[in-house]
Amino acid sequence: ALGSPTQRRPGSRQRFVADLSQCLFDFVIQLLPTQEELAVKEDVRKLLERLIRTIEPESRLLSFGSTANGFSLRNSDMDLCCLIDSEERLAASDLVTMLGDLLERETKFYVKSLPHARIPIVKLSLDPSPGLPLGIACDIGFENRLALENTRLLMCYAMIDPARVRTMVLFLKVWSKRRKINSPYKGTLSSYGYVLLVIYFLVHVKNPPVLPNLQQMPPLRPISEEDTHLNGHNIWFFDDIELLRQRWHSDNNESVADLLIDFFRYYSRDFPYNTGVASIRAGLLKKDSKGWQNDLSNQRYNDARERNRLCIEDPFETDFNVGRCVTKDGLYTIRGEFMRASRILASRPERAIVALAELCE
Template identity: 30%
Template sequence: MNLEVPSVHRSVTPKRRNTPGSRPPALQEHKLEESIRKHCHNLHSKTRPSDLARKRRIAERKAQNLKLLDPLIKAQKKVARRKQVKAQKRALAKRKAKKRTKAQQAEAELQEVQLFQNIIKSDVFDMNRGFPLVPQNNSPRHENRGLRQRHAQPAQLCLQRNNTNLFNSLPEIPPYVWSPRPPFTPPGPPTGEKANGRSRKRTNDNQGSFDLKRQRLSSPPQPSPGAFSLSSPQTSSSLWGASPTLHPFSTDKLSGQILDVFEACGQKSSDLERKELCRTQLQKEIQRLFPLARLFLAGSSLNGFGSSSSDADLCMVLPHVSGEWKEAVRVLGQINKLFRQLSYLRNIQLIKAKVPILKARDTVSGVEFDLNINNTVGIRNTFLLRSYAYAEPRVRPIIMVVKKWAQHYGINDASKGTLSSYTLVLMVLHYLQTLKNPVVPSLQQQFPECFSVTMDIHMVPDGPRHIPAFTSTNTLSLGELLLGFLKYYTCSFRWDQKVISIREAKAIPRTSSSEWKNKFICVEEPFEQKNTARAVYEKSKFDAIKTRFTESWRALQQSKDLNSILPVRLVTMGR
């Protein structure tokens, strides 16, 4: 049987030849397959419901996450907005305060000029005080009540617009007349009802009703040996060299050496006179810029413990200037410009430290000085230490030798982590107060009204004048006191438990206050009650200080010669 297989009819397409302008067949097929695959994928994705559900679930999850994060995002935006508002408010307040400060300064300056004009018209003006000294024609005394009315333009502009020539009519500052101290004459037998020196008050017949207006640098004659004279006598070394008040305390060799160092290194009356003349001249120049400014001589130059090589520390008191750092730098900047116009001042330098100061050198008097603004605490402790210095004749020689001893061993530099001169003075006074028979008492305890923190700063120099005389029963020599000082801080004083205080005349226990906590040495400042020895913050420095005390006490106790702890000849020659 013959079966016929049906033939399959295929459409045969003729082969194209690869002409130069046509594409290759393989590339055409590849493009066709790719387009078909894309088309099928689109159709498949549109028709598959599972893909749509998956996309819907992803969108719902994202929306749910955003819903959960929405409160956090809102809180962050709120905090950022609040910070931005606060920053804008602070900037606005700062701009307003700056404008207000400028207006207040201008108002105070104009009021000072007006007040100054009224004072000059009514009374004789004392340039050293900033207010009238002696009334004229028996008229009632003008009182400076500190009027401070506000205005809106600087005093310089007002003077230019009014065409006034105020400062050309100001009286010249009278030169300071330095009167030498009269020689010491032993006092005669006591007269009057009360002969006891403890209850007899010191009087001065030459003191007038207006004699309290100048910064005190001289005083009545020295009282009897061992008594307290709490005025401000002249710092002349001849007083201590030939005065019989120190003769009973300098009979042995060690005491004589201490006295020799004091006489050679102590500040002379001529040194203090030059510093006072420099202060007077600078005050005259500054009062042309700030009419009510007053310049005080402070520090070791006036407290009685200065040496012949010590600089002059000047403090300018301005009533309308705050104690802020920026304000002090601003005022010192104005004075810096003024000083650079003066031909007799050299080496002018403005130091913007924690307490800004202006350093310069007066070529006329040869005095180098540091000027600060409104450091009233420095003025108060200057006159407190000056009262201690002249309360008893043995105080100044002992402190002078202790300072030279500390400088010789390199433990008298607060900038290098050791003791400052002020701290050393307080340590010596504390020792003299804590003896069985004290050499000096606590003046702040016995006469608080004379050293009150609230006392007007212009009356501080005259506070000690109202203190009566007091007799010390201690008869130790200068050498015995120096040995006792070294022994006290070597064996008796507890550095880790006690605070040195001349205000209470004893070593007070430490408290948990940050001022005393974790400090190696604690010495209380008499007025601010802060730690003056805070510069000693390294244990190595503290150990070096204690070692110097211990070694010096043992060497001096064995030899009884000051050369064993201090080269007397080099010190007296170098000064």
């Protein structure tokens, strides 16, 4: 019998937490992509870029999402964004159709073009091969400059404290996938949403904070409006990480296991889901103040209410709720999973490895 944590020898909880940190590092390391996988993906990107340039000579194909922000797991999808530098360019939908046809003719990829989607994309996949034992899946979008910038923001946060930030994020990505709460199409949250929840927690909930707020730090020199704005969104953030490492350091010395335990506790019972908006830019905001209210009495707001069960403000596109896909049932399930995780970590203080396995069952 394991008994309750309070009945156990003093010090056993500390030992559990230290063991759990070590287990988390070990667990996450074996899930990182291999050098070989990264090299194959870079080759694929170059090949695709060459092909796209036969249609649009002035284009560049850039990685965003996990392949570019330091939060990549083995065999994660590739998110690619095509930027076209010339003034006269094809409409995205035409380009998607032409590129889809070209890739179908010239490559071994399975191709699916979605020229009429809200954001037109080409979806590609490739069967397993020795270099890519699980194959590859890749989405090519167009002109998604905000996604490139938010990728850079997440990468900067990862670089400030890789041991704690990357370990927490990677663990939560695996955990949320294994627990089946990482599908925006099915009413739960995207990986991007979970990453923002982690950063919000480390910047605004932890005291002292583990991370600074990069969007609120003063710039080193004055910058023009033009340089800080993209499509009307303020995309400025402090990105000189070398300098930041010299000048800023966190007074929070908690281990990654302490932080993870507290993360689950916070999101199972303390975050105000009904009224609050998690904003990494501005801290805890009110749904009311953003027009994301969930007023039951008013029919007009019913749609807003359904879309805004879980509110996570996009760091740059501040009128966009990253959690808008989360349904009532989805949120119920997610919170249930946060509670389950909290319970497991509170009740298994002797064996960190067992707790971790149970967590990701």
